[in-house]
Amino acid sequence: MNFYSVIIGTELLNGRRKDAHFSFLNNELLKRGWEQKASFVIKDEPPFIEDIFKLIKTDPDAVMFCFGGIGSTPDDYTRQCAANVFTNGKMERNKNAEKCIIDQFANEAYPHRIQMADLPLDAKQLTNIVNNVPGFSLENRYFFTPGFPSMSQSMVIEALDRFYPKNKEKFRYFLKADCSENDLIEIMKKIPQDIDFSSLPQINNGKRSVVISVASYDKEEAKKYFSLFEDLLKEKSIAFILEDQ
Structure with a gap:
């Protein structure tokens, strides 16, 4: 498999924050005998995000970990971008994600937080151990996690342990x-x-x-x-x- 990381965050590129995703993912992959083929750190810019997703999609052996942009604020574009590229633009209210958000926030889930349950068609849940708002995966090889390392790191481990626990020895x-x-x-x-x-x-x-x-x-x-x-x-x-x- 060819592993890719897409780290979305203008604040990383303008120096307001330091990236912690690349090194964590890299270490977890190396533990299991895998390596990254490429890593992208990009702006919160929907056409560019989709271009990167399309590039990775052309690789039939691609496994992608995407970090950032799955929240409910107007600058969180990743959920829709993922749908545009991987599910022909189709999204749905994911019932499992909806339940997690309501269980966590009750009435405060509305009107904004509940939108984080609107995911690309047939998305599967990744567990959020911090606030119960899940990340998601598509086709068991495209994984979308929050920009917060405290939330994303356990999702990376969950995905790797479930689907890519160990490569053959090199x-x-x-x-x-x-x-x-x-x-x-x-x-x-x-x-x-x-x-x-x-x-x-x-x-x-x-x-x-x-x-x-x-x-x-x-x-x-x-x-x-x-x-x-x-x-x-x-x-x-x-x-x-x-x-x-």
């Missing part, structure tokens, strides 16, 4: 070599697209080094292509160390 190998990336480019060109590969150059007191990472769900494949770097470094008598990361 085998990763690291080394750090006393050379530049340039010395290893010919080997880099031999790495197939389906192998997770990265090189991280470093300069310390004018001395160049590079950290090489090779990973795959196929252990033998990962080791095979990692060995190409080891063999070349040995052949050229370039010092390197294997790293545990």
Whole structure:
């Protein structure tokens, strides 16, 4: 699966608040063997929100976590944007969400708070442990949560534990070599697209080094292509160390 985060909040971009969603989601994914493919921090701007949703929707393996904009104030656009993109604009008064809001606020649920129960068609509930106003999901892979980390974090865990508890193991190998990336480019060109590969150059007191990472769900494949770097470094008598990361 390809995991995406969409963090909606003009106040993040103008510096009034600091984001806590990216790091939390990233950590929870890594615990389970998943990784993010992309993360978007965007303004509260409906056409742009929908453009991002449409982009993610084009990926048949997408799983999206969206943060913010599902409240009842005039600048909370996410519920309608989600409906426009994922359910052909169709919304409904979600009975489970309606009950949660009425149970929490009684008469004060009207006239505004109750609107948070108007969700895209066939939305499923995500539990809000703070004030009982639920987040929601669509197709078990698009998840919409509040902008408040105290509310959204438990929803992230709920969604991951229910639908994406554990990825299969990825085998990763690291080394750090006393050379530049340039010395290893010919080997880099031999790495197939389906192998997770990265090189991280470093300069310390004018001395160049590079950290090489090779990973795959196929252990033998990962080791095979990692060995190409080891063999070349040995052949050229370039010092390197294997790293545990």
